[in-house]
Amino acid sequence: MDDKLTLTINGISVRGKKGQTVLEVCRENSIKVPTLCFHPKMPPYGGCRLCIVEIQNMRGLPPSCTTPATDGMNISTHTDRLFKIRRTVLELLLAYGDHNCLMCEKNSECELQNLVYEHGIDTVRYKTNFVPKPLDDSSSMIVRDPNKCVLCGRCVRGCLSVQVNGVIDIAARGSDSFITTFNGGLLNDSNCAFCGECVASCPTGALTQKQSRFKGRPWELKKVQTTCTYCGVGCQLELNVKDNEVVKVTTDPELGGPNQGSLCVKGRFGNDFINHPDRLKVPLVKKNGHLQESTWDEALKIVADKMGSIKKTSGPDSLAFFSSARTTNEENYLVSKFARAVIGTNNVDHCARL
Amino acid sequence: MTNSIEELENSDVILLTGSNTREMHPVISSFIKRGVVSGKTKLIVADPRRIDLVDFAEIWLRQKPGSDVAWLNGLMHVIIKEGLYAKKYVEERTEDFEALKKAVSTYTPERVEEISGIPAADIIAAARLYAAAPAAAIAYAMGITQHINGTDAVKSVANLSMLCGNIGIESGGVNPLRGQNNVQGACDMGALPNVLTAYQSVTLPEVREKFAKYWGVSSLPEKPGLTIVETIDAAAKGQIKGLFIVGENPMISDPDLHHVEEGLRKLDFLVVQDIFLTETAKLADVVLPAACFAEKEGTFSNTERRVQRVRKAVDAPGEAKADWEIMGEIASRMGYKNMKYASAEAIFDEMAKVTPSYAGMTYARLDDGGLQWPCPTADHPGTKFLHKEKFVRGKGKFHAIEWIPPAEPTDSEYPLILITGRVLYQYHTGTMTRRSEGLNGCAPECFVEINPVDAQKLGIANGEMVKVSSRRGNLTAKAVVGEMTDVGAIFIPFHYFEAAANNLTIAALDPQAKIPEYKVCAVKVEKTK
Amino acid sequence: MEPAIRIQPGKDRQVLVCRGTGCESQKAKVIFDNLEKELEKAGLSGSVETKYTGCHGFCQQGPTIMVMPAGTFYCNVTPDDVAEIVQTDLKGGQPVERLLFLDPKTKDRVLTFRDMRYFNPQRRIVLRNCGFINPEDIEDYIAVGGYDGAKKALSMTQQQVIDNMKASGLRGRGGAGFPTGMKWEFANRSVADQKYIICNADEGDPGAFMDRAVLEGDPHSVLEGLIIGGYAIGATKSYIYVRAEYPMAYERAIIAIDQAKKKGYLGKNIFGSSHDFEIKVKLGAGAFVCGEETALIASIEGKRGMPMPRPPFPAVKGVFGKPTNINNVETLANIPVVMTKGGEWFASVGTEKSKGTKVFALAGKITYSGLVEVPMGTPLREIIEEVGGGILNKRKFKAAQTGGPSGGCIPAAHFDVPMDYENLTQLGAIMGSGGLIVTDETTCMVDMAKFFLTFTQKESCGKCVPCRLGTKKMLEILTDVTKGKATLEDLDQLVALAEDVKNGSLCGLGQTAPNPVLSTVRYFRDEYEAHILKKECPARVCVRLIKFQVNPDKCKKCGQCASACPVEAITWKKKEAALIDSEKCIKCRSCILACRYNSID
Incomplete structure (x- = not known):
């Protein structure tokens, strides 16, 4: 059976596929429908009410993220009626939150900020007595600011549906609703494994990485895609660099690779060793029983001379090489080549078994 | 891995053994968990420790450390005896089936229960569940390999997978989860x-x-x-x-x-x-x-x-x-x-x-x-899973494997089995992670996991410092009393230089792979004065 | 209106003791125990049967006792009255006059329930057995024709059952009024290895309790409705989702299921057919939103009760992802009758588009409150003046609020409106689940809107922004109005926001939450403006806007206010206007309620 659909969106005939939602068809056809609670990795939610559309012969204003596309649908995505409600939604969010972009880590990559701008909001009609709630900065990795939370539920779905950890959920009802942890306490006292899926999912500054706070604005960071240096999964990640320092790690499903946009605690939060002051910066040579700072020239000369002399006096098999499961393929190849071609021994191994 | 990580989300059955995946490979574990919660995957965990993924498992086999070949043979015994194996696949794509059949014939569920401590009924249930799956994957890590018969255990895993026609198919295969980036x-x-x-x-x-x-x-x-x-x-x-x-x-x-x-x-x-x-x-x-x-x-x-x-x-x-x-x-x-x-x-x-x-x-x-890989030519798209139509060596070879006991049995002086391993927040020898503020803050010190029964016998309370000794050395660390390890076994992570678990371990090697038996050695635990 | 009740062999009379939640809370159990003891003492145990029943709806006059077959109806019975009833009535053959119902108009005592003005105009289909049978005895239900409908359905094809339901014109009583037959047909058309039918007993409207009364008084009729519906759509599994605040309904549903299982009416091959059917009872945690179908489904699945947008509809993808049909308790209780008497018979009751009867929970400023079941299309005036005995204290009818927090009000100008789905919707009120709150001139419409909005605002699940924050902002504006702090611009903002919440919210809760506001602004804008412009509450409810001063021009010098004052803040001498001491006054409004002449400003 043909799984192609023909729909009319804003008066233009477009194609879609069976099984797609209206939002997916819109996106595929470059029709920009505003969203906030939608995240491509997660099951749709339908909570923010920004992606609502008008569909002929359908009651109410269905959210495009959950509505299955069907053949012949006639959809309007940008009517005055929709714009009015979207604006109301955004203004309500602004009225009942603390959204001061000047003091926000997410400034310039905040979805709420973009939406407010795109809807031309320069004043909030609603005056409220919003009372800020305390931050949770109990963990050394994640800061939770409930005052910037829009309750889109993306962190909850990221934790439950993507990582299947279920550490956080929405508690209470109505306007008292808030994101809580399992056991209801601070994040650090919960069973959170700090994979950071929630942080990566958050559209606003409600969840941020603690170590990178105030280390660089989004537009100052250079993102370099690379492969994680920890376990064997080979997650693709982006090192966020400012002034020759890795200040943050992010990822994106678009990067490809096996991790599909997820990371674990080590990959996301464990790269501060790169800047650690203990890093070796110059060669060390043992003199009088103590390692002392030296020069490349001296160190390399000692190594070359000493290995040469051992090879000469005791034979190539009296030398051995431990390569490393943590260095690159190229370097492992070279260690093997060095042992075999330069020294002439097969005494080369690495810690595969340990 | 013969197959790809993403395929695990669509396996009908995953037999996970010797891998604490949620701590060692968290990202892979989420693929497994998603499969389970979607209802697609049934998970069998075989692990001496009560790892997190046991919560997601249909069946948990808690084997005694060092008994892997025995219970794997036990599964195959049941599968062959009940005629549940992939007969056409075995006939067309493998060789030496008779040798395998003979070797596993003595591994009745009852005998396996004696060796491994796994109830016979669970062996049978796991065998049936694994064999019935259209696509069953086996995933394992160092819990299988770091034994003096690690190579044998890996071959047994391969035997089981081939027996049910799971090698060379999507979402099946034999999948060692490698611990280090490269x-x-x-x-x-x-x-x-x-x-x-x-x-x-x-x-x-x-x-x-x-x-x-x-x-x-x-x-x-x-x-x-x-x-x-x-x-x-x-x-x-x-x-x-x-x-x-x-x-x-x-x-x-x-x-x-x-x-x-x-x-x-x-x-x-x-x-x-x-x-x-x-x-x-x-x-x-x-x-x-x-x-x-x-x-x-x-x-x-x-x-x-x-x-x-x-x-x-x-x-x-x-x-x-x-x-x-x-x-x-x-x-x-x-x-x-x-x-x-x-x-x-x-x-x-x-x-x-x-x-x-x-x-x-x-x-x-x-x-x-x-x-x-393999990606032999400039236009080759790479290989998602291996052995698709035929094995690289031609036919898949069954190996007749006999179980052998661990190198160092426990005795009255060293009555407990030591299992070494890793924790989520540390990596290998800790060179990098112990210098990461966030990570090290989550797991700053070594610990000794001990079952409440043993702890009570030794008069050890949760959080007390204990001294663990083997014939080769000792260490002192904090006791974590809980159900993670079974009675008679303790677990210590090896990341910590100040309490290095490898002071205790034995350099007994697998004769083929030369891998040390990190998962079993005999130790004793005492309360520090 | 009464069913042929089963009576124990050899006995000639029955005493029915109501043990619904209302009567039970007033010692109905002690009354029942006393009755047995007194009968024993009087040597009547051999000829008089005692039976406890569920609620017949007249809770205001409870605890109640009925002597059958005479039909003698005793009101406000206390445990101490039992001996007298036994001696005077059962033994002596004379009614206990003082416990009989007092007709509000004639001031006469009425002997039997059949002659009572409250019951008289009613037509009971849903509540047909409530108050007459023992809800914990399946044999009582069978004796009044119970399970005949299920047996009949199982002898028909699924399509025939659905066609009969469509012919009946029965519409869902949970609120939306969607035709039940069509709903079944959708679920029937869905193809799946498992389907579910769910009874929605998460009755949440403040004031409505007909579902509780049915589950407590006639649980088997709900079970039978589920069996018929389950057969029609091809579901073999079923849930009754009942709120935890209804422990008696929960318990009686469990007992009923147990008895039906033992009879072979539930389980494998029910009634000897090839159809399997099981029912489980699931306790809800009392969230109003869980009455919404998709939130209810989430709750049954063990998730937080939050709704999902539709489509996909539950009939396609419901509980555990399987096709699911959800019917409300009252709807289900109709179904056995639709089966036994036929769809056409059912369609003969009611109006053109609204068939059958509707149970209303009558409350507010009315003489007799309780559950009343009348044919669809019965004029509002008849319900209030005939069944309900008119407005309390001879005050004037102002409006009736229908549909609870999702509904709106019907002002006095429409007092004669025939009550059916279409008429109510047209007036901006809704049928809802049947809450009917009567107001008089001492009811402030702003305050009432605020009351309902306070409820919906609290009960919002918090998922969608318009409902979560929009209702909060609306409530803040309403609160300002009642404090005299609002402006006309605020009123405009309130209405505009109400429209956005109505159109923008995800589920029925948010989409209807603004109704009380929109409806009261529509009919009583002058009251809003009085609050805003004159800083006055015409009904003298909004305390901040009341002066608590006696208006000497209006005062009839009766002194009722002074005697009502709990803190002796009012001085009054005969033939003089009363005087309120503002130092002592605690603004409790007792004087205002006591004054029939509205003389306190």
Whole structure:
């Protein structure tokens, strides 16, 4: 059976596929429908009410993220009626939150900020007595600011549906609703494994990485895609660099690779060793029983001379090489080549078994 | 892995054994968990510890440490006896089935219960569940391999998978989950004593000739070299005089650390090239500062054989250099001219020429999500899962495997079994993670997991300091009393130099893979005064 | 209106003791125990049967006792009255006059329930057995024709059952009024290995309790409705989702299921057919939103009770992802009758588009409150003046609020409106689940809107922004109005926001939450403006806007206010206007309620 659909969106005939939602068809056809609670990795939610559309012969204003596309649908995505409600939604969010972009880590990559701008909001009609709630900065990795939370539920779905950890959920009802942890306490006292899926999912500054706070604005960071240096999964990640320092790690499903946009605690939060002051910066040579700072020239000369002399006096098999499961393929190849071609021994191994 | 990580989300059954996946490979564990919660996957966990994924398991087999071959044979016994195996697959694609059948015939569920402690009924239930699945994957890690019969256990895993026709199909297969970022690549690259790249044996003259020609030398050594543990032994005996260590820390990672130190101290000359002054580097004659992964170009090969790019993001600190640059300079100084490279890419291109499974790869091709080997030609898309229509060697070979007990049985003096392993927040010898504020803050110190029954017997309360001793050494750490380990076993992570679990472990090796038996040795636990 | 009740062999009379939640809370159990003891003492145990029943709806006059077959109806019975009833009535053959119902108009005592003005105009289909049978005895239900409908359905094809339901014109009584037959047809058309039918007993409207009364008084009729519906759509599994605040309904549903299982009416091959059917009872945690179908489904699945947008509809993808049909308790209780008497018979009751009867929970400023079941299309005036006995204290009818927090009000100008789905919707009120709150001139419409909005605002699940924050902002504006702090611009903002919440919210809760506001602004804008412009509450409810001063021009010098004052803040002498001491006054409004002449400003 043909799984192609023909729909009319804003008066233009477009194609879609069976099984797609209206939002997916819109996106595929470059029709920009505003969203906030939608995240491509997660099951749709339908909570923010920004992606609502008008569909002929359908009651109410269905959210495009959950509505299955069907053949012949006639959809309007940008009517005055929709714009009015979207604006109301955004203004309500602004009225009942603390959204001061000047003091926000997410400034310039905040979805709420973009939406407010795109809807031309320069004043909030609603005056409220919003009372800020305390931050949770109990963990050394994640800061939770409930005052910037829009309750889109993306962190909850990221934790439950993507990582299947279920550490956080929405508690209470109505306007008292808030994101809580399992056991209801601070994040650090919960069973959170700090994979950071929630942080990566958050559209606003409600969840941020603690170590990178105030280390660089989004537009100052250079993102370099690379492969994680920890376990064997080979997650693709982006090192966020400012002034020759890795200040943050992010990822994106678009990067490809096996991790599909997820990371674990080590990959996301464990790269501060790169800047650690203990890093070796110059060669060390043992003199009088103590390692002392030296020069490349001296160190390399000692190594070359000493290995040469051992090879000469005791034979190539009296030398051995431990390569490393943590260095690159190229370097492992070279260690093997060095042992075999330069020294002439097969005494080369690495810690595969340990 | 014969198959790819993403396929695990669609397996009908996953048999997970010897892998605490949620801590060691969290990202892989989410694929497994998603499969389970969607209702698609049924999970069987076989692990002596009550790992997190037991919560997601249909069946949990809690085997005694060191009994893996027995229970795996037990599953196969049931599957063959009940006629549940893939008869057509076995007939057409495998050989030596009769030998397997004979070998497992004595592993009745009752006998396996005696050896492994797993109730016979659970063996039967697990066997039926695994055999009934259209696509069943087996995933395992060091819990299977770090035994004196680790190779046997791996072969048993392969036997089971082939028996039910699971090798060469999507979402099936035999999937070792590799613990380190480039352990797959280091093996692929021939950083092993018996093979060159892509597992080309040093004993084959044509292989040596090919490499000698590419590398511009007259000949290459033909005798397989020494493994790490053997090297340490040989050093202790004075046979190895010079050792060059690149990014390894045997002073924490290797078994029986007193013996390791003895070996290293006896060397005439020790070079350590690393990013930090590790416990091993402190013993060196020369320490060379290396660049870390963020400071250089290159590639890593992951556990699913996917070769992916490593890219330079920042400059290395001080005068530190990439390992490949350092090696090249030393080679030049020793008069070898064929190790001068302009870039990591140039090394890769040379390597690809002598490595059939990487031959079709270039940096440009790797840019888009990497490539899974084998990728023999420039237009080959890479290989999602292995052995698709036929096994690489032709027919899949069954091995008749007998179970053997661990090297060091418990006795009245050392009555407990020690299992060593890892925790989520630390990585290997802790060189990097212990210097990460967030990670180390979550798991700052060593601990000893002990069952409440044993703890009570020994008068140990949760959080008390205990001394753990084996015939080789001892350590002191905090007791964590809980149900994670079974009665009679304790667990200690090996990351911590100040309480190094490898002071206790035994350097008993698997005769083929030379892997040490980290998952079983005899210890005693005492309350510290 | 009464069913042929089963009576124990050899006995000639029955005493029915109501043990619904209302009567039970006033010692109905002690009354029942006393009755048995007194009968024993009087030597009547052999001829008089005692039976406890569920609620017949007249809770205001409870605890109640009925003597059958005479039909003698005793109101406000206390445990101490039992001996007298036994001696005087059962033994002596004379009614206990003082416990009989007092007709509000004639001031006469009425002997039997059949002659009572409250019951008289009613037509009971849903509540047909409530108050007459023992809800914990399946044999009682069978004796009044119970399970005949299920047996009949199982002898028909699924399509025939659905066609009969469509012919009946029965519409869902949970609120939306969707035709039940069509709903079944959708679920029937869905293809799946498992389907579910769910009874929605998460009755949440403040004031409505007909579902509780049915589950407590006649649980088997709900079970039978589920069996018929389950057969029609092809569901073999079923849930009754009942709120935890209804422990008696929960318990009686469990007992009923147990008895039906033992009879072979539930389980494998029910009634000897090839159809399997099981029912489980699931306790809800009392969230109003869980009455919404998709939130109810989430709750049954063990998730937080939050709704999902539709489509996909539950009939396609419901509980555990399987096709699911959800019917409300009252709807289900109709179904056995639709089966036994036929769809056409059912369609003969009611109006053109609204068939059958509707149970209303009558409350507010009315003489007799309780559950009343009348044919669809019965004029509002008849319900209030005949059944309910008119407005309390001879005050004037102002408006009736229908549909609870999702509904709106019907002002006095429409007092004669025939009550059916279409008429109510047209007036901006809704049928809802049947809450009917009567107001008089002492009811402030702003305050009432605020009351309902306070409820919906609290009960919002918090998932969608318009409902979560929009209702909060609306409530803040309403609160300002009642404090006299609002402006006309605020009123405009309130209405505009109400429209956005109505149109923008995800589920029925948010989409209807603004109704009380929109409806009261529509009919009583002058009251809003009085609050805003004159800083006055015409009904003298909004305390901040009341002066608590006696208006000497209006005062009739009766002194009722002074005697009502709990803190002696009012001084009054005969033939003089009263005086309120503002120092002592605690603004409790007792004087205002006591004054029939509205003389306190």
